[in-house]
Structure formats: structure tokens, C-alpha cells
Amino acid sequence: MxxxxxxxxxxxxxxxxxxxxxxxxxxxxxxxxxxxxxxxxxxxxxxxxxxxxxxxxxxxxxxxxxxxxxxxxxxxxxxxxxxxxxxxxxxxxxGEGCYLLPGAQALCEALAAAERRLYIATNGIGAVQRRRLARSAICTYIDDIFISEELGSYKPEPDYFDRLFARLGDPDRGRAILLGDSIASDMRGGRAAGVATCWLNPAGLPCPEPSLCDYEIRALEGFLPIALGQADG
Missing domain, CATH: 1.10.150.240 (Putative phosphatase; domain 2)
Known part of the structure; x- marks a missing residue:
């Protein structure tokens, strides 16, 4: 693949x-x-x-x-x-506010159709995140959700990712990529965990730590070719 x-x-x-x-x-x-x-x-x-x-x-x-x-x-x-x-x-x-960002549903649908495994990795509050996901249009595309409150560790801590990957059966982390908007929690955490990172930067801000980001996109649609191996870093 x-x-x-x-x-x-x-x-x-x-x-x-x-x-x-x-x-x-x-x-x-x-x-x-x-x-x-x-x-x-x-x-x-x-x-x-x-x-x-x-x-x-x-x-x-x-x-x-x-x-x-x-x-x-x-x-x-x-x-x-x-x-x-x-x-x-x-x-x-x-928990009632399950508003998707533009392109989120289309991205998840396309990734699922391409037989990618989709997991939410969030520091958000468990009850809120699960309720929003269950009410959203992307629920059927998400294979699992990993919430820091439930794992007992928070992004960017390496232990958060260790526990997440243990739950997945410890697959090859070279096959994984993390998409997120936060340099501090997502990009730093992903880099420390040994997974590829993609920074969602819709405002086009200067990256404060470029070494943490393998990829950078302005809109969610830009992530699809990256995930499918059709784009360069």
C-alpha cells in the first residue's frame, strides 16, 4: 500500500x-x-x-x-x-456542537474508501468527544477514538502514543501519519512518537518549528494525496 x-x-x-x-x-x-x-x-x-x-x-x-x-x-x-x-x-x-470543518466529511469518506484505518487522537474531554463523534456524519468512517482522559496520558507525551499503539497491536509506526492543527501537542507529539506529521495551517502562519512537520497543508483536501502517497513532503 x-x-x-x-x-x-x-x-x-x-x-x-x-x-x-x-x-x-x-x-x-x-x-x-x-x-x-x-x-x-x-x-x-x-x-x-x-x-x-x-x-x-x-x-x-x-x-x-x-x-x-x-x-x-x-x-x-x-x-x-x-x-x-x-x-x-x-x-x-x-457535546451538542458536532460541527464539522469544511472538507472533513469528504476527506474521511475518501480515506475510508481507500482502505485506510482512521483513528481520532485527541486531548479533548471524553464524554464531549464521544457524543460529538456519535452525532456526526463521519462516525461510520472512524475505526476508533483515543482520548487522553481515557488513556491516562496527554499529547504530546510519548506515553500517550505508546498506549494508543499498544491498543492497535503495536503496528509499524512508519505506516502512520498524524494530522493536526497544533504544533505543541500534535506535531511535537507525533515527531517524538516516530510517526509522520502533517500540520493543518489554514491561516498560513509561519511554522515556529519546521523540523516537527513532515507536511503542511492549508485545507483538509490537501491531506488526501499525502495519505495516499501521491505527494512529496
Whole structure:
């Protein structure tokens, strides 16, 4: 088989439009609390992204992150809402947001038709990711989903990939490629794990660490020839 037989796909901002789902879930949750969601969204995103970076560095657990982002936001606002209760409402709403990015369904369909094995590899929250995948149009093309929360390790840690490949029966990693939008978790993790890497960079940003990326694409349709061995790195 030419190209790569094992396709590892990041979820958020690779297959799914997380920003759209996040916005909808946050506005719904803030509406439930009687708070101005549109006004607070930029600060929430800033807090949340900082905590996810801390998670990737091993500085916070995912369970703590779910609540801490709301605790910090409420502390800044000086309001006494329960961050744990807010987190539950937010995650329930987030799981409803199964919006695919342009080209995601066509890519998965074409890869599956070419007899590639498709796996989602994500640091996202387990209940949310499984719910979104089950409700999405790509569900039937995905062979399995590997969620850091369930594996007990997070991208970019080598242990995450060791556990993932152990679940697959320890196939040749030279047959695998990881597609993702994050240099810090996807590209760095894939490189350390010994798999090929493809950076999804729709904004055309300068690559901060080119040595981590075997391939770079602007749109999902550009990944198909790479996966099928019809493109050069």
C-alpha cells in the first residue's frame, strides 16, 4: 500500500469546528446564569487556552481544568456562581456542537474508501468527544477514538502514543501519519512518537518549528494525496 495505512486525526480544529461549538455552549451557559456571554467570551477563551497549555505541560489535570476555567472567570467578575455546576451545564451544551470543518466529511469518506484505518487522537474531554463523534456524519468512517482522559496520558507525551499503539497491536509506526492543527501537542507529539506529521495551517502562519512537520497543508483536501502517497513532503 502506498502512503500511510494508519491515519491519526486530531479532533478540534482539525475535523470539528471547536470554536463554533465553544461559542454556542458558552453563550448558552452564560445565558443560563444571566451573564453577558458575548462580552465575556474573549476572556473565557484566553483563560481556557492558557489552562489547556498548562495541561499539555503536565501542570494541571483535566478534571481540575473543567472547573478552574470558570472559577477564574467568576473570581474576576466577583460573582458567586458555582463553577462545578456551570461546568456541567457547559459540557452538556458543548457535546451538542458536532460541527464539522469544511472538507472533513469528504476527506474521511475518501480515506475510508481507500482502505485506510482512521483513528481520532485527541486531548479533548471524553464524554464531549464521544457524543460529538456519535452525532456526526463521519462516525461510520472512524475505526476508533483515543482520548487522553481515557488513556491516562496527554499529547504530546510519548506515553500517550505508546498506549494508543499498544491498543492497535503495536503496528509499524512508519505506516502512520498524524494530522493536526497544533504544533505543541500534535506535531511535537507525533515527531517524538516516530510517526509522520502533517500540520493543518489554514491561516498560513509561519511554522515556529519546521523540523516537527513532515507536511503542511492549508485545507483538509490537501491531506488526501499525502495519505495516499501521491505527494512529496
Amino acid at each position: 502506498r502512503g500511510y495505512g494508519i491515519i491519526l486525526l486530531d479532533a478540534d480544529q482539525t475535523l470539528f469546528d471547536f470554536h463554533l461549538a465553544e461559542r454556542g455552549a458558552f453563550l448558552s451557559t452564560m445565558g443560563w446564569l444571566g451573564l453577558p456571554g458575548e462580552e465575556l467570551l474573549p476572556r473565557y477563551i484566553e483563560i481556557n487556552e492558557g489552562l489547556w497549555r498548562a495541561l499539555e505541560r503536565g501542570e494541571i489535570t483535566q478534571e481540575a481544568l473543567k472547573i478552574e476555567r470558570f472559577r477564574l472567570l467568576f473570581a474576576e467578575l466577583g460573582v458567586a456562581h458555582d463553577p462545578a455546576a456551570c461546568s456541567r451545564v457547559y459540557l452538556d451544551a458543548l
